[in-house]
Amino acid sequence: MSLSGRPVPEPVEGRWMAIPQPTAFEPAGGMWRPERVRVIAASRGLRREAERLETELRACGIAAAADVSDPVIRLRLSPLATRDPADESFTIDVAHDVVVTAASAAGAFRATRQLLHNLRAQRAVPQGIVHSAPAVAERGLHLDAGRKHYPAEWIRAQLHAAADIGVNVFQWHFSENPGFRLESAAFPEIVSAERISRAEAADIVATARDLHVDLIPSLDMPGHLQHVLTAHPELRLPETPGLATDHALDITREDPVRFALALIDDMIPVFPHSTRWNLGGDEFVDFDRMADFPALATAAAERYGAQATGFDLLTAFVNRVAVHLRERGFEARAWNDGLLRSASERLDPEIVLTWWTNWNAGMRPVADAVAAGHRLVNVNDALFYYVLGENAGYRYPTAERIWEADWHPGLFPALWGPDGQSTVRQELALPYPALLLGASFAVWSDRPEAQTPAEVAAGIRGPLRAMAERSWNAGSALSLEDFAALDVAIGEATPLEEERRHA
Incomplete structure (x- = not known):
């Protein structure tokens, strides 16, 4: 069961369960199912995003990393990033570890929502590489x-x-x-x-x-x-x-x-x-x-x-x-x-x-x-x-x-x-x-x-x-039925007490 009491569907390899859907997803096969994880802000300016994600993962039932072999989610800014705060493009590389590379803090935030949607929907994230950028600003x-x-x-x-x-x-x-x-x-x-x-x-x-x-x-x-x-x-x-x-x-x-x-x-x-x-x-x-x-x-x-x-x-x-x-x-x-x-x-x-x-x-x-x-x-x-x-x-x-x-x-x-x-x-x-x-x-x-x-x-x-x-996505590759099922599966974001204090 999910945190909300909804039945959680069995994970489906290669199905990226998030709204909005990414611009492109290259599945590698397999699912990332962390029990413990550490989040690292690898770039200056992403500390808040790392702290936020840590808290949200705990709320999803994923514990803090206990040793060096546990998976890591690394948040970093692209070395080619213009540092334009309006640039929301990002990539997500999911293997044993997860690397989020974004053009801005806003892009890193959008990327981490994608991870959370998958975890809320199916308690796992498909392994592979996501590329995403909005069609309109x-x-x-x-x-x-x-x-x-x-x-x-x-x-x-x-x-x-x-x-x-x-x-x-x-x-x-x-x-x-x-x-x-x-x-x-x-x-x-x-x-x-x-x-x-x-x-x-x-x-x-x-x-x-x-x-x-x-x-x-x-x-x-x-x-x-x-x-x-x-x-x-x-x-x-x-x-x-x-x-x-x-x-x-x-x-x-x-x-x-x-x-x-x-x-x-x-x-x-x-x-x-x-x-x-x-x-x-x-x-x-x-x-x-x-x-x-x-x-x-x-x-x-x-x-x-x-x-x-x-x-x-x-x-x-x-x-x-x-x-x-x-x-x-x-x-x-x-x-x-x-x-x-x-x-x-x-x-x-x-x-x-x-x-x-x-x-x-x-x-x-x-x-x-x-x-x-x-x-x-x-x-x-x-x-x-x-x-x-x-x-x-x-x-x-x-x-x-x-x-x-x-x-x-x-x-x-x-x-x-x-x-x-x-x-x-x-x-x-x-x-x-x-x-x-x-x-x-x-x-x-x-x-x-x-x-x-x-x-x-x-x-x-x-x-x-x-x-x-x-x-x-300037439209959608999803059918209405697939979108409706995805809408139900990802549930809703719940503001955390930590976020209320931060704001």
Whole structure:
């Protein structure tokens, strides 16, 4: 039996049981079944990984080495390594001893997860040589913790679960229309009663850093600010009969824009290691009725001329926030739906577009973003939007649908065809252009009462693992049945008490 009480299948020689699957595996025959083992950090910078693995092996029932004949796991950095912390490539050579050679500490961490998956699944590791490198640099998890409060310990547990399967980005969306759920020093009046304290946030940040997960703050503006603007109604876009504006910042005036920038500055100290920031830019107003907002139409015409629209003002706002972030050391990101639609204001090409949808025919195609030189993260809403309560017509993602779509990181949401009825496939084929940074899964808490945090964790496990497998490998050589069996076999990573203390 496994530590969780699950039956452990008999080891199968030559079957590498891990998610994601390695890029290549050359089996040598035989299985590595250690009863005792010693872990050695053979390179500077890998001591933490060696200590972590020692603790995890003990939890798997593998004792510390008793004499020199016991197997050794040696962790080392490649002599050719660029020392780029973003390079996650690695090799694993499994014989009597195990040698992990990685391009970075992050790569060593990913490699040791592979060993642990095999041990959890079959109490053994196939002998041979593994070579692995991700097809895309980013494999992400976005969490809407603005609509719904998720306890800090739960968030940290999800970081462990995500890092265990090679997810290396966590986008923390802490502000939404129903709530602002991260303690604010400068604007305490906007903070919801249920929120993450600065001390709890520091623990989350430390856990992410320890697990080689990049944490991206997500503070949506100029839309999605209803809760914030309830405390500051003077900053709202003026009321327009029949149209919602209570969530929208008045980007036609300087004071509201300065408030938004000050709010960003208040949050920056929470994220001392982050270098990327998602500023939002989506669903600012009803884009199909942009011309029906008098304040936007008037300001656009005054600034740019009669041909201008509110899209020009939105683009100018996004550009200004991006400059503000860049001056503070952050790469700016924004959602795609309202951008690339302006006539007089060019979107800053350095802004990364998190591409979630093309549900409306007015939204620009991926090809336009590529032509304009924007880097992209694929957050395909048809497959990877886990919307609580299945709001807005969404269905909970499943591994089955991800396999049916034959999804890979270059397969974006479909585009409406010229007839307005059919759809057109949007795809960046292999070899991927450098503009394609990666992909992300997204939890949106539209109906927060629909699921408990535990139910969310259980619900996202399978499809998140499917995304992780197919992102790392630009698809998958596994059948759906083999993937499902592997998902069950490897079980779950359990944060150890030692790791809690370390974070």
